[in-house]
Amino acid sequence: xxxSPLIPFTTTLLVRDTCLCLHVQRAARALARRxxxxxxxxxxxxxxxxxxxxxxRPEPPTISAVASVLAMDRTTLTAALKPLERRGLIEIFxxxxxxxxxxxxxxxxxxxxxxxxxPIWKETHEILDSQFGEGGxxxxxxxxxxxx
Numbered sequence: 001x002x003x004s005p006l007i008p009f010t011t012t013l014l015v016r017d018t019c020l021c022l023h024v025q026r027a028a029r030a031l032a033r034r035x036x037x038x039x040x041x042x043x044x045x046x047x048x049x050x051x052x053x054x055x056x057r058p059e060p061p062t063i064s065a066v067a068s069v070l071a072m073d074r075t076t077l078t079a080a081l082k083p084l085e086r087r088g089l090i091e092i093f094x095x096x097x098x099x100x101x102x103x104x105x106x107x108x109x110x111x112x113x114x115x116x117x118x119p120i121w122k123e124t125h126e127i128l129d130s131q132f133g134e135g136g137x138x139x140x141x142x143x144x145x146x147x148x
Contacts, residue, residue: 024144031128038124042117049121051080052106052114055090060105062095089113 016022035046044052054069055061061069067077081104084090089110095101106114129137 024147034128035121035124038120039117042113042120044113044117047080048084049114049117051077052084052089052110052117055104055106055110056114060093060103063092063102063104066104084110 032046035049039046039049050070051066054066063074063077063081067074070077072080081090081092085092087109088107090104091107092102092104095103132140
């Protein structure tokens with residue numbers, strides 16, 4: 001004799017079809033795959049591109065500042081920085097004014113790679129923007145920002 005499930009399968013289908021979190025996660029993964037593929041020739045991922053772009057500022061940011069911009073915890077960010085540091089694309093150093101703070105900057109090689117990646121990123125975005133139609137990307141960005 002089979003017992004009734006605690007949660008009916010129809011509820012599973014309802015969650016699958018209506019869960020905003022699930023839909024945003026799936027869309028984020030699909031977008032990440034597209035940008036990963038586009039940037040593959042430079043041997044960087046979309047996450048590494050975003051991380052490197054977040055370092056492109058007048059003064060080297062702290063690890064906490066970068067973690068905040070990327071919505072990452074410091075531990076995850078530190079792990080993401082290691083491959084870029086090993087490749088000589090970034091350097092992490094102690095803040096001269098407060099040795100407890102760690103700052104990050106692009107190296108000249110990192111700046112060159114980021115400059116090579118930017119046209120690829122732009123082209124990929126143009127393709128996506130055209131798929132969303134007039135104003136679609138702007139509406140999506142506005143809706144996503146509203147969630148934050």
